[in-house]
Amino acid sequence: MHRYRSHTCGALREGDIGKAVRLSGWCHRIRDHGGVLFIDLRDHYGLTQVVADPDSKAFKLAETLRAEWVVRVDGKLRKRPAGTENPELPTGQVEVYIDEIEVLGPAAELPMPVFGEQEYPEETRLKYRFLDLRREKLHANIMLRGRVIDSLRWRMKEGGFFEFQTPILTASSPEGARDYLVPSRIHPGKFYALPQAPQQFKQLIMVAGFDRYFQIAPCFRDEDARADRSPGEFYQLDLEMSFVTQQDVFDAVEPVIRGVFEEFAEGKPVTQKFPQISYAAAIRAFGTDKPDLRNPLMIHDVTNIFRDSGFSLFAKGIAANPLVRVWAIPAPGGGSRAFCDRMNSWAQDEGQPGLGYIFFSTEKNAVVGRGPIANNLGPELTAQLKAELNGRLGKLVRVPLPMEEQSSFDTLLSDFLPLEVANLYRDLKPQGLVDGDAVFFVMGVPRQTYKFAGVARTKIAEDLGLIRKERFDFCWIVNFPMYEWNEEEKKIDFSHNPFSMPNMPINAFLDIDPTDNDKILSVIANQYDIVCNGTELSSGAIRNHRPEVMKKAFAIAGYPEDVLETKFGGMLHALSLGAPPHGGIAPGIDRIVMLLAGEENLREVVLFPMNQRAEDLMMGAPSEVTAKQLKELSIRLDLPKKN
């Protein structure tokens, strides 16, 4: 018989009854009845009940076992007595009658028990991560992660992609997040950087003619954490393709993402064809560029109703500034004073002056608006508002003007919300707003107020239970602006990725007057995101593969050519020696697993995560190093003074 086990703790069934078996595992739960003692023995594969009574020569030793001790148990498998089977365990029909026990690994008192669902402080969980990982949910999450990555790999290979490795020690890049730096011993005073993403490498792989690249790529960024953003390091399904348009990238990636979600979604519906929503339309209809399409509410522009109306707060605001808009968020089922007041005080907690509302009730067989705004607006305009909202439900949402002072944004007016998305609200309220419904208002310059409108849309839908849970709703966000106005520094910045190709003829882009901010801010980039349930899953672009376009793009953002040469010289050189048009995307693996596992926090799907301050409490990283190590690196510390 094997030194440690003949079976795993998840293997034994009724067909094995009568066998002499040997199991090894952790004492998950011990129930000592004095005369009979049960141990749930646990390993990676499952739980098996082992039992001893005073007739067993191992009984005395069994009574001394404690939770999480690792033991080997020999015994005979028998059927449980009638009525004592446990239908919740796959092994619940049988039990091992113990002949012999060997303690393989005793355990001291535990800082946190493995058994049970109780919550523990992050600090304890991270410090004793190996204990936390024994627990069922986290253990399952990590296994899910492995299966998701396997699935992504074979799907990519099926799609003709080949997996490459790129360097971990590379050069610091000037744009983007802060780099993690690694000092060079051989070159005193110089540093490597850990890659924020293998961006340049994957482009160089395309220039090298490999055509289709992918990698489960570690990425390192020295930025502060969020619940959905790991500190320090995270993984992307990084991919790149040559000779492709944006649509080709979509056609390659969408089946992979849809496929992996369908495989692991446990029956929850997954969007079959990801709708493509323009950045501008998303901002206008949802108040965010990562809309949760499970939320059927849409924001409607009702500025015309309030212009010169009796509700002077809005009327004056509109008159004072032509950029001011009134955005309406319908709230089906929110038509009570209690709910409206609660939303209003929520808005004040968010730092807003408040959240105006009208709620509807039936009076003499007619649905009428109530509340201070309705009173000031008067019955006719209130009725018109209601009719417009109802009437619009079936219409396409017309576009937003994300930066309305830029008149050139009129060029975006050709953007509309896809019909299947625009219909979400109509499907929810085919009859429009009725008794018991409400509508909320956000007034202001959209550039400043759209985020709050988006948060309010989410809050209203959540509180009214309108979010359709238990599904994965995807969309593409397309047509991102290439540049944005940096109000603090009064300059033009890249709004996303400096490596994106502007979505216009090359010569037209090269001819742009670098002082023509209107024109510059209207440039659309060949850039796109995948959004699922309100989470940005990935970002990608058709790359800028022409050096002259790259130089122009950086010049517009205020980078002189010599800076470009220093920082991206290798890249520019490569692009000037025969570069194919190419593009790609990089879905975030941690976030994919987080969504599939139904978790709210990335730490629940990462084996050994760092805490929010980018510390590994188990390994003690980061740590001080010896004077000798520093001297070898020609580094002298100049620490900030405390107090």
Added chain:
RNA sequence: GGGGGCGUAGCUCAGUUGGUUAGAGCGCUGCCCUGUCACGGCAGAGGCCGCGGGUUCGAGUCCCGUCGCUCCCGCCA
């Protein structure tokens, strides 16, 4: 860098308008218990109430500071 929330037993938490000896459940220790599977019963140990200062006759409770954790903003091409 900024803001909110939380710091009471190993863990999860309660602790009233400031008022005697700070409680419960889980866990731990001991005893009892022959069919449990969140086993049950009895007993016990375990507290710088995060830390420092202040107000007060009296502070877990109020005030100030500080540290830690957490969530958010900034940041994340």
